Amino acid sequence: MNGSGLVVEIQGITKRFAGHTAVRDLSLSVRSGSVYGLLGPNGAGKTTTIRMIMNIIVPDKGRVTLFGGSATGRDLSSKIGYLPEERGLYKKMKVFDLVVFLAEAKGVDRRSAKHDAHLWLDRLGLSDWEQKKVDDLSKGMQQKVQFISTVLHAPELLILDEPFSGFDPVNTQLMKNVVVEMARAGTTVLFSTHIMEQAERLCDSVCIIARGQKVVDGPLAEVKRNHGGSHVIVAVEQGNAEVDRLLQDPSLVAKADNYGQYAEVELVEGGDAQQLLHRLVSTGARVGRFEIAEPTLHKVFIDLVGREAAEARAEEVKTDA
Amino acid sequence: MRKVWVVIRREFTEKVRNKWFIISTLLVPLLMASAIVLPILLAERGGGHRAIAVIDMTTTEFGLHVTDRLDAAERVTATRIKTEVVDMEETADSLTELVGLKRLDGYLVVSDETVEDGRAEYRGANISSLTDMQAMERLLRQAVLVERLDRVGVDPELVQRAQIPVTMQTIGIRGGKLTDESGEARFFFAYTVWFVLYIAILIYGVQVMGSVVEEKTSRIIEVLVSSLRPFQLLAGKVLGVGTVGLFQFMIWGVSAWVLIRHRDVVLGVLGIEVPTGSGFRLPNVTAGTLAIIVTFFLLGYFLYAAMFAAVAAMSSSEAEARQAQTPVVMLLVLPSVLLIGLLQQPDSVLAVTLSLIPFSSPIAMPVRWAAAEVPLPEVLASVGLLLIALWLVTWIAARIYRVGILMYGKRPNLKELLRWVRTA
Numbered sequence: 137m138n139g140s141g142l143v144v145e146i147q148g149i150t151k152r153f154a155g156h157t158a159v160r161d162l163s164l165s166v167r168s169g170s171v172y173g174l175l176g177p178n179g180a181g182k183t184t185t186i187r188m189i190m191n192i193i194v195p196d197k198g199r200v201t202l203f204g205g206s207a208t209g210r211d212l213s214s215k216i217g218y219l220p221e222e223r224g225l226y227k228k229m230k231v232f233d234l235v236v237f238l239a240e241a242k243g244v245d246r247r248s249a250k251h252d253a254h255l256w257l258d259r260l261g262l263s264d265w266e267q268k269k270v271d272d273l274s275k276g277m278q279q280k281v282q283f284i285s286t287v288l289h290a291p292e293l294l295i296l297d298e299p300f301s302g303f304d305p306v307n308t309q310l311m312k313n314v315v316v317e318m319a320r321a322g323t324t325v326l327f328s329t330h331i332m333e334q335a336e337r338l339c340d341s342v343c344i345i346a347r348g349q350k351v352v353d354g355p356l357a358e359v360k361r362n363h364g365g366s367h368v369i370v371a372v373e374q375g376n377a378e379v380d381r382l383l384q385d386p387s388l389v390a391k392a393d394n395y396g397q398y399a400e401v402e403l404v405e406g407g408d409a410q411q412l413l414h415r416l417v418s419t420g421a422r423v424g425r426f427e428i429a430e431p432t433l434h435k436v437f438i439d440l441v442g443r444e445a446a447e448a449r450a451e452e453v454k455t456d457a
Numbered sequence: 458m459r460k461v462w463v464v465i466r467r468e469f470t471e472k473v474r475n476k477w478f479i480i481s482t483l484l485v486p487l488l489m490a491s492a493i494v495l496p497i498l499l500a501e502r503g504g505g506h507r508a509i510a511v512i513d514m515t516t517t518e519f520g521l522h523v524t525d526r527l528d529a530a531e532r533v534t535a536t537r538i539k540t541e542v543v544d545m546e547e548t549a550d551s552l553t554e555l556v557g558l559k560r561l562d563g564y565l566v567v568s569d570e571t572v573e574d575g576r577a578e579y580r581g582a583n584i585s586s587l588t589d590m591q592a593m594e595r596l597l598r599q600a601v602l603v604e605r606l607d608r609v610g611v612d613p614e615l616v617q618r619a620q621i622p623v624t625m626q627t628i629g630i631r632g633g634k635l636t637d638e639s640g641e642a643r644f645f646f647a648y649t650v651w652f653v654l655y656i657a658i659l660i661y662g663v664q665v666m667g668s669v670v671e672e673k674t675s676r677i678i679e680v681l682v683s684s685l686r687p688f689q690l691l692a693g694k695v696l697g698v699g700t701v702g703l704f705q706f707m708i709w710g711v712s713a714w715v716l717i718r719h720r721d722v723v724l725g726v727l728g729i730e731v732p733t734g735s736g737f738r739l740p741n742v743t744a745g746t747l748a749i750i751v752t753f754f755l756l757g758y759f760l761y762a763a764m765f766a767a768v769a770a771m772s773s774s775e776a777e778a779r780q781a782q783t784p785v786v787m788l789l790v791l792p793s794v795l796l797i798g799l800l801q802q803p804d805s806v807l808a809v810t811l812s813l814i815p816f817s818s819p820i821a822m823p824v825r826w827a828a829a830e831v832p833l834p835e836v837l838a839s840v841g842l843l844l845i846a847l848w849l850v851t852w853i854a855a856r857i858y859r860v861g862i863l864m865y866g867k868r869p870n871l872k873e874l875l876r877w878v879r880t881a
Contacts, residue, residue: 192683210682210683218683224677224680225675226471243459285680
């Protein structure tokens, strides 16, 4: 693996289907070792983007670069674990044979495929079911088989399309543990979801898209900071008049609630928390607590995508007229 | 190409392990064996024995002669019942009753008119047996002939000599040399080639279709195309199912050969006496003929498998695919039906045309080859045209397949299909 290089780099990809544009001029990059969330409401173009990354469909415009080279997702299938949104298995095949076949299709040689299949089936508690037909398995077990075939070949890049929908809660937790473990071991993870709580807990970077276009991307903390971060909790020892005056400065503070022990301050739009801290310190007061209360990713998402959707609707009305 | 091999192996092992494959593979040799054993068994177990009465109203010895002739025939016992013309209906009534009781198979009515104007009557329960009736008529005809000649004073010895039958044996000529196969054997062989190729191309083509539809409906296709190129998948699938077909036909071919060649052993095991003289001659299958059959089977199968795969890729469910396959099936069925009428005229213009058109040639050419001699340039032209068509059809089918396997919902119309082919 190439240290801190880019594992996935997308430059201005566009995909049109009959009648509508699924993805428009989208760029993003995923750094090696990161856990990257591709977020957006249903129909935003997440699956289309992922399919273009996998070279299952070819973009009309733009370029996808994987591992810094020109090879496509299919050529690199031995390095990529892909879990599509539409999941399926050969119902009539024996579990073990199927897992081995899917690994071989990715370019793993037969012997290590067999070895790893035993290992993983055992790890996820399916070793008694190896010789059963997929059809005889419960839905939850089939989901495990699906997941095993995604990770069996120890991929360097995991691409998971809506991994947390369709799986039952127990399997979701199990899967999350495996993904987190692999991420800790250095595997790059790119996954799409519309459930922000999941993304918030797992991702270090995100890209939010809506209607096929990027709304925002970057490290999670940065995204949150830039889209919120306007609430600050302040507690000073031995407050003075200057502090009180500062907290009422309308050029910086929109609203301040002093609870005695601490004050919750809402900054004006565009107000910089760092400036507030600096001026607080220069009053000579001892700052005991200064905390930027971050908004949840969910709030950021609703704020941005809600606004985006509203704008798009207005646009539609305009073009219809 | 290692990935194509992986797909071939999966396709082959899954199909061969399927219980229907095992059942059909075993059932066919069993059917062939019973086709050999049953007729002999039936003939032996007296199923063919006939008890016949002859109502003799003649004033001469003719009735006696007829009875003797019938009685002398194989598997027939004949009893003569002498009657006056006036009592005939009464006798007939009681005999009809006996037939009803299955004590008698039937009765023949002969009178003086039989010799005069050749009129006789047979009433029986076994009149639908064409061979029985023909044999009886032939015997009667001979008896009448002898009687008539005898009446005009021809020497009986001369009559006997005049009756020595003529049998014409047919011997085929192939490559300017006499062969030892008869016309019958050759026709039978051509018919078998027709039947086997028609069934094989249809069955295995439809299997490819089923396999593609299964991947679509189970949605595993998305995982597959993320690691395999659609063309690798398609090629692996077609080759895998084709190998299954060859494998199954090899089993059938070998068992048929063994069964016919060692018929005596099979019959011996079952404790059946081997009938003499009625040996079934194995058709003369040369290596060249086998090569022609296999070549055309493979090319024809590839051609139709590609079309069936495209049909499957356009459909979202098995039911839909079965509907959409009709044009492809018709393309195969129509010329095949035409061809069966041409088995006896393998050199007619229509037969030659069918053996050159790529969609019918995979069956027509081997059938012509089996039935008669075909000039080598015609064979080569047929293969050439077939290869061109195969290349073209595969190119189009692969493009439809590539787009279609990820499409769900409404089946595309012709305009959309053309766009798929152009943009893929």
